[in-house]
Structures are given as structure tokens and as C-alpha cells.
Amino acid sequence: MPITRRNALRAIAAGTAGVAVVAAPGAAAATTSARQRAFAAAAAEFGVPEPVLLGVSYLKSRWDSHGGAPSTGAGFGPMHLTDLRAIAAGGSHHDKGEDPRGDSARGELRPHTSDALQTVDLAARLTGVDAATLRTDPVQNIRGGAAVLAHYQRELGARADVPADWYGAVARYSGASDTGTATFFADEVFSTITAGASRTTDDGQAVALPATPVSPRREQVRALGLSTVAEGAAEAPPGLPVEWIPAPYQDLGGGNYGNYDKAERPNSQQITHIVIHDTECTYDAAIGLVQDPTYLAWHYTLRSTDGHVAQHVLTKDVGWHAGNWYFNAKSIGVEHEGFAAQGTWYTEAMYRTSAKLVKYLAGKYRIPLDREHIIGHDNVPGTTADKVAGMHWDPAPYWDWAHYFDLLGAPLNARPVRQPTGLVMVKPDFATNPTGYTGCDTSAPGAACPARGSSALFLRTEPRDDAPLLADVGLHPEGGPSTVAISDVGSRVSTGQRYAVAEVRGDWTAVWFLGQKGWLRSSGVVPVLGQVVTPRPGLSSVPVYGRAYPEAEAYPEGLTPQEVVPLQYTLPAGQKYAAGPTLTAEYYSATTFDAAQHVVVRGKTKYVQVQFGHRVGFVRLDDVVVSRTRP
Template identity: 60%
Template structure:
């Protein structure tokens, strides 16, 4: 009997076993597909479901690859098919350091290293199943079979013959692709924790899948048989239970007084850390490590690998990395780069989400950073420094980073407060069902694959046919925004809070970039929840107030020997009568660090106070002396 026939018999048997057979159905349900693949290859059903959940949450992601070239629910990697070359970072003009006191730093695009075997697991799955790679990528049933075959192969390699899920710890750790002990263990521990807790959800293509909670104690001693290297934790600043190693970025001089690739500091004693910035690397893992090891390049505090959630730290939290394109934000933040090399806006693995959330929760507690979207921000939320830099700022991690799920993992779920009189809304669409019609993922003007998103689109009127809003920073000619994947002219994101400007039927309007932006918000399927908080509005008598991209001190605050940095407003303004949600109130600061010798570095603090607001897609700052801060529900 051919293997495909065996599989069909297994599907029928599995379906009979759970009592959900539909005689008229030609295609088995996803639950039955998992059961059949597990039975065919001798993998415990719970193990197969647990591994798949940690890779993809059982989603199919429209057949598109993850950021590390993984396809389908089992994350079979095929880098040759996924890598389109280039990245959204290649096209930007952002200076990662973002400090006009130093010469502009514009890194050159680098070649992508695609040699890692973890980026080619589909080749082994092809050998084991006899199914070609194109089918393994696109056919969900065959993808699940391929993952089951890989797990069974890893179990055979270990020489273990058992149908007890507790005896599959080593095979699960091997499936992660991790090369160090801590990361392999962290991945396997998460899989078995998922098995212990159980899971039940509807996938992004509408399939109900359940994993019954099972109390078991896995044989963690199997990890020793994998022959993995010990994790180089050394000085890494990470919580226990994560695969985290210390791979320091170089702090070196290289002629003419120049140096890189970060600045020494003494945070939080010298400056409070207010932000954690979420990036994606737009490079493969090895390329990412090569880049941050280059003293002439740029830096960030942490890198996170997609397939298994492995973490590498490069810059201490006390020091300032050159990562966000805004020197004020750099000096007040910690940057996390998440592996990804395709510019198409692909999906992120559950393993990476979980490692990232554990790390951010640890850092936030250590540095007293609130777990909200005013402090945990994307690179795409960082403002330009002055008008000329606004257009070149980067847009990662993009509209497919699941902020709602991420905050659930952080233990700070996004919730509403009050009712329609609360005055604010928190953007919160259903990620899987919210599918904006973006374009340009693969080619300019071409529709992107349909997939879940955290972005909600704003219109100039309460109608889908009305134009999008205008962002004069991105389009100085005053033309409206577009649906191109990188164009956030008229786009709000999950977790962001905005002041309500108006309501009509199923539409809600918020204040955005000085305009009234409308989004569809029906009661039956809301895309936002009511929230309370503080808002700012210009003081009485002011027609508008300037908006800034950094909270720099007034000129009089700079001591001798430290050049004053101009307080330059952006091209936007906050008009009278409009309200914007307050993120934080902060004093003015500038970190003067233009020499290799950190003894010459200074923190300049001024008398000015700023209020951070959610002004558009990006945050911004206004002078506290020019605005009134009041409760959002006040009239």
C-alpha cells in the first residue's frame, strides 16, 4: 500500500475514533488531520499538537512563510523559496543613531547568510515523506505530515521507542533547531507546558483545534543525548528559563575620532529607561549576528531567533544602543530585534513571541517600565527627530505583529474601561478576522496575501469609499495615504489609545495628526474598546501648539562645552479643540555622547517639561506649558 493510501486510512480511523465523521465531507477537519499524521508516524497526538502550537498556534498564515522562512502549522523551513532578497531596511534613510551632534550614519545593505540547516528543514521532510517541497509548503495536511515525520525521525535518532508523550522531550528539543542546551530546553519546556495546560482555539482559516490538558512529567534528561553546546550566558541580562547568551557588540575606535557601535552610559542611574522598542531584523540569524559584531555598523540590546525563541544580548541595558533612529528615544530605551529577513511582512512564531514576552516582562519589572503601548512601542511608533527625518523612519515590526496576543503573554491584556463617555478608545480588533487589503508585500501595487493584522484603517469620512487621511511628513504634497504595506499615514495599531472626536452609526472618529479619522467600529464586531485616561489640549487662547519628535532641553540648560541642540518642531501641529491621549509626562533631557571616552559624556537636563502623546501612528511630544492635561471624560 502506498503511503498516501495509508494516510487516508489513518484519517478515516482517527475520525471514527473521535466520533466526528461527516459522511458527505471529502476533506477531514484539522483535528483529524493532526490525529492521522500522529498515528501514521507513531508520534503522540499531544506532542504533535504541542509542537505545532508553539510554532504557529496551528495557523496556516495563508501559505506564506514566517520571518525565518517557515511554512505552515509545523513551520517547515524553506529558505530558498522564502527569501526574496532585500528588506524594508534597505530602502530607508533613517540614521539609526538619530543624533545630529554626530555625522549621519547610514549603514549599507548587507548580504543575507542563508546557510543554516535550520532554514532548510523542508528538505529532510521531503526525504521522509516523499512529498515535494512545494506541496509541503502549501498543503496544510502534507505540512502536518512533514512535521510529524521530522519528530519521528528525531525520536528514532535518539533510539527511543515509546508512545508515552513524556518520553518525547528530546525529540521536541531537537525539532526546535536550537544549537545550545538552554534554548532547546526552553522550547521543549514551553511545548510540554502547553500540553499540561491544554489549548483550544479557532485557527486563522476557521478550523477548531483542541489540545486536552494532560498532566505529565517529561524526561528532561534526554537533553544530554542531543550533543548541544552549553549556552554562553556569561554576562547576559535575562530571566531564568530562557535560552539567552552574551555575544557582545564591539565598542571600538577606528580612526579620525570615530567609533562604534554604541555608547557607554550608566542607566538607570544617569537616565531612566522609559521604553522598550520592538524591531524585526530584516536579516537571517547569522547575518544579524555578523552585523552587530561589526564596530562600524549599528547595535541593539537583544536579538531573538524566530524558530526557537533563542536570545542573544549584545549591549548592556545600562548602555545606549544605536537602534531606533531617534537619539532621545535611543538614550531612553532598550531595543529588541526579532529575526526576519523577508520584506513581505510575514508572520512571527509563537516560540519567539513567548521568549520576547518573558524578556520584556523581566526588563519592564527591573526598570519599572509600564506594560502599555505608550512604553512598549514598535520601531514604527518612534517619531522622526526633525522634519527632514520623518519620511525616512522605519516601519517594522509592521502590521502583522500581533500586539494583542503579545500583551496577553506579557500578562497585561488590553482591556477597555467604562463606556462611550470614557472619552478614549483603545484599538483592539480581532487579529485573525481583521484583514486590511494591503498592497506591495511582494510587488508594488500587488495585493498582499490575506492575513490577520493589528492595524485599523482610518478614513476622512465615515465611509469605506472616502479617502484615507493625509500625513504631510510622509507626503509633503498633501496627497492622502495609501494601502501600501509600509504606508502608515492613516493607520492605528492595537493597544494604542486615541481621543474620541465623533461617532456616527457604526463609525467612530478619533483625533489623528490634527485631523478627524474615522474607522468602522460596529457593536457586533468592535475594533476598539472604551478607555479612560488623561488627554491634552492646547491652552485657552492658543490656536495650536507645536509637536516635537524629541524631548530636548531649552538652550539655556546646556553647560559650557556641550553644544545646545535646537528644539525643532516637526511639520505637524496640535490644533485647539482637539485632544490626544497622554502616554507619559517627562522632563527634558539630552545625552551628550560624541566621543569614545565616556568620561566626556554628559546628561543635560532642562526646565522644560514635555507630554508624550499618541499623535498619529507614531508617538510625539508637546511642551507641557502649552497644553492643559485633563481627564478624558471631561467636557
């Protein structure tokens, strides 16, 4: 996401359980968890239709309690009651290290030196329960949310006994200040009510919302007196309100400018990737940063509490967000309000607006909806060996990739393969995969993170749970093994990523990863079809690159060629790696404020994107054999 001064701006640029599914008729009746009973009791006490209360909570928290921890938007508990006094604003992860542009052709980037509703107080007045209890006790939090919803309904003067008449109260509960976002939130709530949902929460509570078809009174939103956002030049699918908050393209003098580059994509270059980030700061802080001409800019920012979307850079232009110039030039950067170490507060409202936006962008630019093209910031490689250790690790293992791809309409492993193929996709059950990390609390780096669902798995040197993790010479040049720190991706695989199988022993599978065999339990992977690469016969190994740049001969006279240098990794003979897209070498030379001087350099070299470790990399097509796996 955003970034700040350069010391040098770190590139942010960071099963079905746990996934919403249509609930079978009568599913709620069979569910007797304490969380389910709390919703039923609160709905009855305050006169809120139970489907409405469940639907609102699902969009806010997916019914999770989060252990009483606040969201980035200062929300607490299943009902996301807000209390700005209880959180600190925090900074941006771009303050921590590298230049998000990731372009060695230019000098160092010179750096610059919200309101959520206070609903916890309203809930306290309505229930007589103190704010601290409302923040931390899930039962009281649900009561407080029901009381607030009922209060909004009374103020609107609408009927209380018909779910369709709660549209205005639901829209107000979103916390949005504009009609478009409030309407989108309410529409998603009533869509969830109509379709039904069920899942197991972060603390093991089974909750179900039976399908309850409702045709809400959408005209009620007019009575809320909300503003209309300035959509301006914003690019968005129909039905998704996107606010236009432009980033400044400004000449700062002395050859320095900010905070993105003009381009004419896709006419000048094809857009091949969408990069998913988190902001590591609040939405308001991120908006402040993207409007600073001495900072940097990405394309979109999404707010957690209600899913509101703002666009800052036209998708034809190149944002500074990924920390790798090749990926910047070929991608769209989408920032999500949140902190990677507290990622369970990526709200359902934000997941849904993000999925709708990304599906639209992928369709517009013909980007496949898979994990080779829709990548996390943590999957972007370093440009050169010395940049590997400083790359970002957001959105991290608490981003629910399986759920996200369900919302994109492209479920992972939608066509299951029943027989081994030599290629597997990582697909643990998010809700029941509380992989143990450390370092979520920066004040206690070695302390264990709270037990939460996770989209990632560790790889081990032997097929046993107590075996050491794999080494990563890029992150641990001293040669030691990787760690379980949440920021250490050196021995970690993530949902949707594909790896070639090296060996199977009992209920363990080994995959090729950074030149090594990495073992994980076979229950965390599924066989898939696809392409793999291996070194051409006669080559003992092939180099791996962090960018797919052209050969020197491709550069026009007067333009200094970018050096094509490999990373510190090699792909050894006898090993196979999952192949992504084949790409023709390109470099976008855009080091001046005058866009008329920008040049796209295209070479003859072709590269294959590979899933080499947790991050992707590139190998020259001439160095490898590409083959398709079969059952």
C-alpha cells in the same frame, strides 16, 4: 534592527480569536476542521501523541499555513519544515535610508561595505512526498512533521506511547544547536500541552488542543549532545537562556567609532521605553551586522525558528537602533528575526521568548507594560520635520500586539469599561481583521498583499468604507491622502493605541489624529480610562515635537545646545489627544569614543508624550491642559 551603510542607514531601530486561550474540556472533539483532522490523522499514522504534535506545531506556527510562504528561518507550513534552498537571505532595512542614531550633533555614520536543519528532505525520505508538496500542502506538511518527530523519537530509543517521553524529540525538533534554547522550546511546548490552547488559523481553520497535564522527562535533552551557549554578561530572567554575542565598541579613527555608546543607565538616565523591531534580514545576517564595528548595535536579537535570544549591548549602554537619539538614550532595542511584510511568520516560539525577556526588562527598569512604553519602531517619531518621511514602519500590522500583551501578562483592556469615556483603545480581532494592504511583494508594489490577520485599522475622512484615507503632511508633503501601502502609516491606528473620541455616528467612531477627524468602525475600538491633553485656553494650537530636548539655558558652557524645533504638525485648539508619560527634558551628549566626555543635560522643560498619529510625539506641558477621562 540592524543597519548598513549609510546612505544613510534607515533607523531600524522597523477579541480573543487568534490568541492562545485555555481550551475547554472536550473542545477538540467539537472541532472538525480539516486542519484538526490532519493533525489527528498524522499523529495516528506515525505514532506521535496528538497533543505533542499539536504542541510542537503551535510553537512553530500557531497552526497556520502561511499560504506556503517561507519563514525567515526557511520554514514552511504548520510544522515549519525547513528548506534553505527555497529562500533568499535578503538584506537589512537599515540599508535603506537614515542614521539609526538619530542624533544631529554628530557627523554621518560611515558604513561598512545559519544554519537551519534541512528537515524537508528528511520528511521527504520518510513519507515519499516531494519537497515542493511538503512546503505548500498543509496536510502533507503535517504528515512530514509527524514523521520527523517520530524519527527523532526512534533515534532516542524512547517510548512512543507516553507524551512525557517525547521531551527529547521535541527539543530536537526546535532546531536549536544549544541545550538552553532547545530546553526552553520544549518546556514551552509542554506548557502549552498542559494549559491547552485554541485559535482560528490564518486560513480560517479552527484548531484546539485540550488541556493535557504532562510532566515531561526533561533529562532526555542530555542525550542530544547540544552545545552550551556563552552567556557571559547577558542580562536575562531565570530560565531564559541568552547568548552573549557582544557588539564591538571600537575607535575607528578620525573621530569615527562604533557601534553604540557607553552609558550608566539608569543611574545616568531613566530607561522609559522598550522598542520592538524586526530585522528585515535573517538572524545570521543580523548577527554579522551587529558584530561589525562600522555598523550599529541594538541590545537583543531573537531568532524566529526557536526563539533563541542573543544580547549584544548591556542595557546600561545606549544602542543605535531607533533613528531618534532621544528614544535611543531612553530605550532598549529588541530585534526580532523577520520581515514586516511577511509578519505572520513571527513564530510563537519567538513571541514567547520576547515576552519573557521584555517583561523581565520592564520589571527591572520599572517600565509600565502598556503601548505608551512598549512601542514598535513604527511608533518612533522623526526627530525633525525633514526626518519624518524616512522613519521605519516595522514590526508593522502583522505583529499581533494583543497576543503579545497576553503573553506579557498585561492583557490589553484587562478591565473593560462599559460606558463611553471620550477615550478609546484600538482593539480589532486580529484573526478576522484581514485589512487590505499593498506592497508586500517589492517586485509588484501595487499588488494586493495576501489576506492575513492584522493588528491595524485604517482611518477615513468620512464614516464610510470607501472614503479617502487621511492626509499626513510628513509622509505626503504634496498634500495627497495616505495610501494602503503596507509601509504607509499616515492613516493607520494599531492595537493597544489610545485616541480621544471626536464624534460618533451610528456604528462609526471618529478620533483625533494628526489634527484631523479619522473615522473607523466602532467595532474596532473599546472605551478606556486615561488622560488626554488639549491646548491651554487662549492658544489656537500648540507645536508637536519629535524629541523632548532641554531649553538652551540648560546646556553647560562649551556644549552646543540642540535646537528645539517642532515637527510639521500642530495640535489645534478644541482637539484632544491621549496622554502618555510626562517627561523632563533630557539630552545625552555622547559624540565621542571617550565615555568620560559624555554628558547628560537636564532641563526644566516638561513634555507630555501624546499619541498624535500612528507615531507618538511630544508637547510642552506648559502648552496643554491634562485631564482624566470619566465614564
